[in-house]
């Protein structure tokens with residue numbers, strides 16, 4: 388059980404070390420959480436933010452796994468390999484757009500009231 392947890396952690400650390408996008412997502416998440424602390428968000432607003440951030444990070448991690456699997460099975464150029472990677476990247480984009488929309492819906496009214 389502990390071995391499986393260590394393997395999962397190693398996979399996560401690999402993603403953090405190798406994927407620039409993961410660092411960008413994490414940076415954005417920290418900024419959003421600090422903003423949430425500043426505006427003293429309500430419980431449900433924290434819930435929405437944490438869910439959307441988790442979705443983006445999980446999607447990026449799946450995307451990394453898929454890239455590795457495609458590189459392993461098809462190290463040369465192939466239109467299907469391209470499609471597979473592009474579709475996985477599209478999934479990350481969908482979650483990131485959802486997170487941006489959720490962030491706007493939560494923070495925009497607070498910004499308008501504050502400034």
Ligand SMILES: Nc1ncnc2c1ncn2[C@@H]1O[C@H](COP(=O)(O)OP(=O)(O)OP(=O)(O)O)[C@@H](O)[C@H]1O
Nearest residue numbers: 406407454461462463464465466468469472473476
């Ligand atoms: N084997 C391949 N055959 C055809 N096109 C590929 C192949 N590998 C990658 N591509 C194309 O190049 C793009 C970038 O691929 P790459 O593997 O560098 O992904 P990436 O999202 O930039 O990942 P990383 O952040 O790890 O560099 C893919 O989205 C795909 O369109």
